[in-house]
Amino acid sequence: MKQVYEFRDGGKEMMALLGGKGANLAEMAKIELPIPEGIIISTTACNEYFKNDKKLSPVLEEEILRNIRVLEYETGKKFQSPKPLLVSVRSGAPVSMPGMMDTILNLGFNDYVAEKMLEITKDEKFVYTSYLRFVQMFSEIAKGIDRRKFVHLKATDYKAQILESKKIYRDECGEIFPENYRDQILIAVKSIFESWNNDRAILYRKLHNIGNNMGTAVVIQEMVFGNFNEQSGTGVLFTRNPSTGEDKIFGEVLLNAQGEDIVAGIRTPDNIELLKNSMPDIYNQLVETAKKLEKHNRDMQDIEFTIENSKLFILQTRNGKRTAEASLKIAMDLVKEGIITKEEAVMKVEPASINKLLNGDFEEKYLKEATLLTKGLAASSGVAVGRIMFDAKRVKIREKTILVREETSPEDLQGMALAQGIVTLKGGATSHGAVVARGMGKCCVTGCSEIKLDEINKTMTIGDHVLKEGDFISVSGHTGEIFLGKIPLKENSFSDELKEFVSWASEVKRMNVRMNADTAEDVAQGKSFGAKGIGLCRTEHMFFKNDKIWTIREFILSDRGEEKERALKKLHNLQKEDFLNIFEVLDGDEANIRLLDPPVHEFLPKTTDDKKKMTEILLISLEEIEKRIYKLKDENPMLGHRGCRLGVSYPELYRIQARAIIEAAYECEKKGIKVHPEIMIPFIMEAKELAFLRKEIEEEIEDLFKELGARVEYKLGTMIEIPRACLLADEIAEYADFFSFGTNDLTQMSMGLSRDDSVKFLDDYREKGIWEGEPFYSIDRKAVSQLVELGVKNGRSRKTNLKIGVCGEHGGDPKSIEFFEEQNLDYISCSPFRVPTAILAAAQAYLKK
Incomplete structure (x- = not known):
């Protein structure tokens, strides 16, 4: 049975088999959008891997390598050759699980490839930073080596850092770093399959009621480099604002960077409007592509893209996660624009989001008197009041807390699920924290660079204010504002828009x-x-x-x-x-x-005073009341x-x-x-x-x-x-x-x-x-x-x-x-x-x- 597919073999109707990422890439290939070439290993292969005692069968290994040769032909490049092919290896479950599983970039590097890349690009920093990133990502994802071991390397130049990182790999794993691309690919595929059952993925599926048996596909795709030069970059955009639903592209871009930098929130990105002036042709192409994908998929899209040396590539599209407010507005606007029917709109809004729409905001009269501490990016709508907590592991259930982190990672998922709201110092509106918060319907503010954290003393400083863990703050995901203390909340009304939408559902x-x-x-x-x-x-x-x-x-x-x-x-x-x-x-x-x-026990008097009152009502003694209670028990x-x-x-x-x-x-x-x-x-x-x-x-x-x-x-x-x-x-x-x-x-x-x-x-x-x-x-x-x-x-x-x-x-x-x-x-x-x-x-x- 076929388990590996080229993009041209698939389509969005094959999402269960090819995963969301793979199916959408296949769909984009159909409408001739600029996507890097690639292949997809199916979810069936993932499930077979787990049934086969976590081993790739010889048949699957051969099918993968055979399709790799097809990929080399399609790209005109070959692994570990004078014109080297490098790839990304990404997870892609049938249901979107942002940040929960793993990705390896720049796979295919070894010393020979680095030399050839240097000959082609004449850019030593680009080549060796890309090589270093591959070694460290592969070590972490494929072998579980703690990323912190690579933070304080003794070496100062990139080549020496690569050697030092490979030594860490050997010391931790007891084996040398794999140099052959075949070994790299097969180990990477296994590690992506394994990530389906990592702790954070299991917890995410539990929180979102996603089944454990669907498995993940693996997408192996030609690398395009957003860190190639200053005319390169990486970004994420939504075809409409995911917080408000406004019909305007919303997103962020990092110039001279790779995709994981923006998704992981490692650097705070720039607004996508930056491209209007710096790369107007690319910006216009993105707007056109966004509308084309939205119309084709009949929904708001979340698009990842890379610009390599002034050329645009679309890496992924999927139906974008959005707040309850945005979900309602987008569904209704798409009907009014003639893109979808009322019945389709009804299917696009999660029933649970209706409850969120009935949640509130801050009372305006108290808001005017509140002390504004800082303002970040409004990443996920809603409001929250709670005690500051700096460690996700210490967020307690039933205790109102605001999780404050320099940046969130998938390991913080449990704490994010329990917190009332989330604040991060780094990252933008498409960082891990923002995307996960929107999916949970929690308010989130990101990019709060004015906050200085002291995790040892458990304090945070904003201007003249020094707040301790346990102090109260109030957070608005509508505006990005963070206030000192507790601000009273008001209830939302049943808005005219929501009434109209519910009336559509009533008709159906x-x-x-x-x-x-x-x-x-x-x-x-x-x-x-x-x-x-x-x-x-x-x-x-x-x-x-x-x-x-x-x-x-x-x-x-x-x-x-x-x-x-x-x-x-x-x-x-x-x-x-x-x-x-x-x-x-x-x-x-x-x-x-x-x-x-x-x-009956719920209504019987329990206190002596209540029993005495019953003696007055029934005109009988306390002793008689006690007897009757005993008989009725x-x-x-x-x-x-x-x-x-x-x-x-x-x-x-x-x-x-x-x-x-x-x-x-x-x-x-x-x-x-x-x-x-x-x-x-x-x-x-x-x-x-x-x-x-x-x-x-x-x-x-x-x-x-x-x-x-x-x-x-x-x-x-x-x-x-x-x-x-x-x-x-x-x-x-x-x-x-x-x-x-x-x-x-x-x-x-x-x-x-x-x-x-x-x-x-x-x-x-x-x-x-x-x-x-x-x-x-x-x-x-x-x-x-x-x-x-x-x-x-x-x-x-x-x-x-x-x-x-x-x-x-x-x-x-x-x-x-x-x-x-x-x-x-x-x-x-x-x-x-x-x-x-x-x-x-x-x-x-x-x-x-």
Whole structure:
């Protein structure tokens, strides 16, 4: 099977096989852009390498060397000849992972090649700095030699430094530095394959939910030299501003430098506008190329380029990483420019970025009074307030920190992921720190050259200010400004642009998106974000506000008889008022109201003062209160006397709640407000439970209709949250007008995990490779999903048109939403602030299907 490809063999449709870099180079070759010649070793070869005990097979080695001969023919150069060919060897995964894997430049050098290059270029500094860089990069990447060993070389001239670096290689590895290009290439390919599983790459994939099995391709490409002379350089540009989305090329250039200098942030580059005056023809060519690539790939592009002796070469293009703000603006602008459709725009914005758009900025009134410390480059939008931390390894989770580094490296990834924001002294808007921060949605400011770090004493000095590790600063990724102390934040509004974009997604999606809402305020918020109806109103949550908790406590602790009846009357009046308020704001949309499902322990009084207050309410002794609390105590409250079990023990409880719902609906309809109540019975495990409670509730509602002399349309259904209910969903469906999956409890009971306690040990499982992900955030696709699938299948086998939704936390998770779309659920429901994200995820799931 073929494992090595020429550029002309591929295209962007082969990204899984050729990696992002290789596929895009092949695509650029198709449209005849100026790219250096090269070959691509496939991701399949990478996976075979790991299966083959980390060895290159003889067949693959021969295929690589055969294609190297083709590359020599295409370039008119030969390795280690009078007209020497030098190459770069780069990683290229199917998914962009900037800076996480490795690159080796200038491969092919030895002493003979250096002599021939000197004859051609007549530039000793260029030749020997390029040779030295190759030796040191190869030593670090291929053999893992610490780069710091090359920092303080004793030799002063380049030739002697090369010899000294080769001696370090021999001392560290116990072997001489490889001089033959074949050895160099094969060792380099192995090392790039190995970098797929380096610590930073594994962590990056974990943070960005990227699979571990796709592998990386390897691109071997003819070298072009940005460090050839002053008419040479290297740069990175975005076809639009990656922070704001502005339609103007945005980028940086370093003259007389190689690509790693700019990407690694080793030197602070110049704005790309510099080329307008110094190399106007090159600048115009870049603008033209940028637009051509953007139109061809139908998205904003991140382009790496090199200028060699006034000639432009494009080294790479890919869809550019961008902030949430830029993502939205670019998608909408591309539609308005006629480049893409609304459906394509919907697919271009990550659902998670919607949450970032709802994050805030600094309060302006406090900003005016703040002390400005310095201003750097605004590399990634957003704001952050936190304590200064100089070492990525010391950034603690749940502790608000700002990571301040001279420059970031991939080794800092863990700290960057945990920090609120990132500040670097060196580097530009396309350095490692900036690119990674944008991908994480974190605010980042780079190029803060006025900051002086003292890592020994753990201080940083800016002008007259000396700040210690642990001091607070406030950072704006919008402006690049850094302020002393803590500045209060303000919330973003749901902008007109975001509303319009979410409306595009609403037009596309199939599933309805409802809200979890327990108050009229929740409903108003959810509606403003685009929710259509309530998917879960938790009636027990209504008692957490305004001292209402005493009413539910009174009911729980009441003895049967008069005490219970008095408590029920109070409960009825409070609930009816709450439902009226909700229905009025909802104004015609469906309202799924879950009857009481309180784990009783959550409502029982715990302090002596609370217990004494209950003696005043119930007019009984403290000793009697203690006895009743003891009798009600569940050893395992989450599986105890809750949900429909309360309704079976106290049918009058669910009857009175149903009465309050229908009375409120009736009063709204009298005012001309249409109401569509859905009464949901929770925690059902057996069809007979539902049959019993349905009969009780229907009797109460029929009695009410007789009293009113009028009827109100309503539906009565159940929550499917116990594994047994999924298995028996066909029997349960006989008594249900709808199902709603409660995936939180379904996950707990099917996996034997407590969502409150599992955080204590799941990290151990993830570190040891036993488990990936967070089961209470994204639905378990191995087992819990099977229960949902079975519940849907069984329920609809009895009632073909059974309405089915989901109201657990998974209802707002994009990955889970994709699964729910596959199951043809009718709706998903989530908290109000997750509604815009859920709408976009639902639209994307439908378009993917």
